[in-house]
Amino acid sequence: MSARTDSEATSTQSTTGITPSTLSEALRDRLAAEHVDIQDLSGGCGQMFEAIIVSPQFAKKTTLARHRLVNGALKEEIAAIHAWTPKCYTPEEWEKKQGGS
Template identity: 80%
Template sequence: MSARSDVEATQNQMSSGVTPEHLKAALEQRLGAVHVDIIDMSGGCGQMFEAIIVSPQFAKKTTLARHRLVNAALKDEIAAIHAWTPKCNTPEEWEKKQAQA
């Protein structure tokens, strides 16, 4: 679902209240995330996001437990959008990935 114009994209984001900046701030505050990258995959309409989230709270948790933690932290925001894809890493895992890149 892609917005037909920049104006329409802005209106969609304003009506849902969900922007990449809002999601980033919420994750930093609610999960103590030390690194967050939010990508709007919807072409600007603010309805489909992919996120890379790095938080020490993910330590010793399975992928499913990490996703549940994120989904609980963003319950209201996720309800207002169409699609959400989190990629969760601990700081140590993120450092390894960056070193390999």
């Protein structure tokens, strides 16, 4: 991955409109996500994201089915970025992972 300047990062985000907050809002709206944490791993250029997504819609779905659900919900957004890594949990799985009972 090449180094980008701040102006290039701003230009890319303004062109695509993809930011962690726009991705988070889309996931909350489209998947009824209860918790979304989006990290921009590209140094601010908006081209590489990692996400933790917690939604009841993931219940009884395999990892692949969960990823397909997310990718379908974000089809346009994902087409505009370089890399996307979702980590999908049900509310129960997320609570257990966080050390809840």
